[in-house]
Amino acid sequence: MPDLSELIGHWGYPAIFLFVVLGNLGLPVPEETILALSVYLVWRGELRWPLVLAVGIISAAAGDTLGYWIGRKHGRTAIERYGRRVLATPERLESVWRFVTRYGAPGVFVARFVPGLRFMAGPLAGAAGLRPFVFAVANLLGAALYVPYAVGIGYAIGYGFGAYVERIQRVEYVVLIGATILAAALLGWRALKARRE
Numbered sequence: 001m002p003d004l005s006e007l008i009g010h011w012g013y014p015a016i017f018l019f020v021v022l023g024n025l026g027l028p029v030p031e032e033t034i035l036a037l038s039v040y041l042v043w044r045g046e047l048r049w050p051l052v053l054a055v056g057i058i059s060a061a062a063g064d065t066l067g068y069w070i071g072r073k074h075g076r077t078a079i080e081r082y083g084r085r086v087l088a089t090p091e092r093l094e095s096v097w098r099f100v101t102r103y104g105a106p107g108v109f110v111a112r113f114v115p116g117l118r119f120m121a122g123p124l125a126g127a128a129g130l131r132p133f134v135f136a137v138a139n140l141l142g143a144a145l146y147v148p149y150a151v152g153i154g155y156a157i158g159y160g161f162g163a164y165v166e167r168i169q170r171v172e173y174v175v176l177i178g179a180t181i182l183a184a185a186l187l188g189w190r191a192l193k194a195r196r197e
Helices: 006-013 013-024 031-043 051-088 088-103 105-111 119-128 132-165 171-196
Strands: none
Touching: 013 031, 013 051, 013 119, 031 051, 031 132, 031 171, 051 119, 051 132, 088 105, 088 119, 105 119, 105 132, 119 132, 132 171
């Protein structure tokens, strides 16, 4: 695995844009890690805070918009056919399909914050026929709230643990461990909630 801090440090904002777009298209790219690491680099003085936020929001919205147009052009059949390549099981696709068609724009907005739903909401909203303007507003609002949350994690790491992290050569492992713990806690909470229901 390449050193993500060196990659972002070398390529800067275009690297952030590319990774976040690819993550929002459903490719296995650690977009949360990239955003958190970017703000950690802001803390180190290598990047600028407003630019990281702007690039993060634009790239998150752009990735979902690409997914929306793919879904609108090729429909649900193509999504079901190729969904397995991005770990979208038929059950998961059906669940997201019901969620997006039932809730529309609020469903697209909420999906931004749910791992596994984020990258499927755009294509399925397009396939479901959600109007482009409605999708664009929900998508942009979701990105505008989601990206500051993700970059806030990186800021907290830099502010709270920056001196310790500086001693570690491969920063992304610390961020990945933190993101893994957070994801495991979220999944455990969701599983417990689903079991209670």
